[in-house]
Amino acid sequence: MAKRTGESPRTALRKASAARLRLLRREDKADSKWLAECHSVLREAAKDRGVTEFEAWLDHSRTPLPLRPTGFDKRQQYCNRCGGRIQLNEQYDARFCGTCRRWTESKCSDPKCQFCTRRPARPVP
Ligand SMILES: [Zn+2]
Numbered sequence: 001m002a003k004r005t006g007e008s009p010r011t012a013l014r015k016a017s018a019a020r021l022r023l024l025r026r027e028d029k030a031d032s033k034w035l036a037e038c039h040s041v042l043r044e045a046a047k048d049r050g051v052t053e054f055e056a057w058l059d060h061s062r063t064p065l066p067l068r069p070t071g072f073d074k075r076q077q078y079c080n081r082c083g084g085r086i087q088l089n090e091q092y093d094a095r096f097c098g099t100c101r102r103w104t105e106s107k108c109s110d111p112k113c114q115f116c117t118r119r120p121a122r123p124v125p
C-alpha cells in the first residue's frame, strides 16, 4: 500500500507527466546542444585545414567530437514522446514525428539557411 500523501491521484498523475515531459525536453536539448557542438568543432577543423566540414568529419581520428548523449541514436529513430517512427522531411531536411506533429530537430544557426528559414511551425497540418 502506498503511503498517503494527501494528494489526489489526479494531481499525482499530472505531476508525474509534467516531470516526464521536463525530462524529455532536457533530452531534446542535450541532443541539439551536442549537434551544435559537433558543428562548431567541425567548422573550426575545416577552417584550420582548408577542407570542407564534411571532409573534416570523414577524418575522424584527427577530429575528435564530444561524446554523444545517451540514447541519441535511438531518439533519431523513435520519438521519445510516443515511441513512433521518426521520419525525414526532405523538403526541409529535418526529422519529425508525425504522430506528435513536432520537429525533433531544432533549426540550425544559419540565418540564411534555405531549409530552416522556410520551415513551418509544424511538420504536418
Ligand atoms: Zn511522437
Ligand SMILES: [Zn+2]
Pocket: 107, 108, 109, 110, 113, 114, 115, 116, 117
Ligand atoms: Zn538550417
